[in-house]
Amino acid sequence: MNPAYDGVIATGAWPFVIAAYTATAVVLSLYTVRVLRLARDTPPARAPREEA
Amino acid sequence: MRHRMHLVGALGALLLLTGSAWGLLGAPSERYMGNVQRIMYVHVPTAWIALVAFTAALACAVAWLWNTRWRSDHALEATVEVGTVLGALLLVQGSIWARPTWGVWWSWDPRLTSSAVMVLMFAGILALRGFVDDPRRRADLSAVATVIAYVNIPIVYFSVRWWNSLHQLQSSPQTVDATMVAPLRINAFGMLFLACWFAWMRMRAAESRHALEMEEEP
Numbered sequence: 001m002n003p004a005y006d007g008v009i010a011t012g013a014w015p016f017v018i019a020a021y022t023a024t025a026v027v028l029s030l031y032t033v034r035v036l037r038l039a040r041d042t043p044p045a046r047a048p049r050e051e052a
Numbered sequence: 053m054r055h056r057m058h059l060v061g062a063l064g065a066l067l068l069l070t071g072s073a074w075g076l077l078g079a080p081s082e083r084y085m086g087n088v089q090r091i092m093y094v095h096v097p098t099a100w101i102a103l104v105a106f107t108a109a110l111a112c113a114v115a116w117l118w119n120t121r122w123r124s125d126h127a128l129e130a131t132v133e134v135g136t137v138l139g140a141l142l143l144v145q146g147s148i149w150a151r152p153t154w155g156v157w158w159s160w161d162p163r164l165t166s167s168a169v170m171v172l173m174f175a176g177i178l179a180l181r182g183f184v185d186d187p188r189r190r191a192d193l194s195a196v197a198t199v200i201a202y203v204n205i206p207i208v209y210f211s212v213r214w215w216n217s218l219h220q221l222q223s224s225p226q227t228v229d230a231t232m233v234a235p236l237r238i239n240a241f242g243m244l245f246l247a248c249w250f251a252w253m254r255m256r257a258a259e260s261r262h263a264l265e266m267e268e269e270p
Contacts, residue, residue: 013086013087013088016088016151020149023141023144024098024141024145027137027140028141028246031137035254038254038257039257042257
């Protein structure tokens with residue numbers, strides 16, 4: 001293992017870890033808002049479904 | 053059914069929170085990559101479930117071409133969208149992981165390039181659906197496009213084995229230390245349940261929009 005490479009990872013890891021988890025939380029939250037908004041704004045479909 | 057699916061979504065979110073907390077605070081740091089390897093606990097489940105969503109989209113596409121039931125087209129729209137969102141998230145997570153380990157945010161490596169192509173192809177299918185007004189034609193075109201786009205999925209999966217890739221080989225509970233398996237599994241099930249809830253919600257929205265389109269037709 002290259003010590004310099006090891007050092008870069010060891011010293012600067014946490015900001016990247018936090019960034020990755022934050023990006024995950026943000027994307028999943030935004031998409032949750034999108035699907036909830038779609039459910040709210042689209043009137044419920046009437047049964048029975050029409051087949052092609 | 054509705055309440056049950058909302059419970060599945062809530063359970064998925066709860067599992068993701070638990071697995072992520074475990075991965076961040078409970079799991080040991082990796083021997084060579086140190087703490088940056090903790091990104092694996094969200095990156096790998098995102099990859100798995102994105103591929104599952106695209107595989108479900110392929111099944112929906114084949115089902116539509118086989119029986120032309122509208123339900124297949126609605127499920128295709130839902131699964132392609134969920135897969136594309138997870139695929140885009142996968143690229144962001146991967147880029148953040150690449151910077152401290154490879155020294156670059158992006159490399160035209162076979163795994164990264166094929167993953168970017170995958171996201172672009174499925175995003176293109178969503179764009180295609182937005183451009184075509186006729187529901188029948190839209191369903192036909194997107195089913196065929198999904199089958200074509202899916203050809204790239206095995207390339208994404210096996211790219212790290214077929215070529216000399218900068219990306220490491222696929223991670224799985226069999227390839228990581230026993231102490232890392234639990235948070236990885238918990239997050240994988242969390243992402244799966246959440247994706248199922250997303251797809252179910254999107255499918256219902258697609259059904260409703262289709263019903264409106266049919267009412268509007270002369």
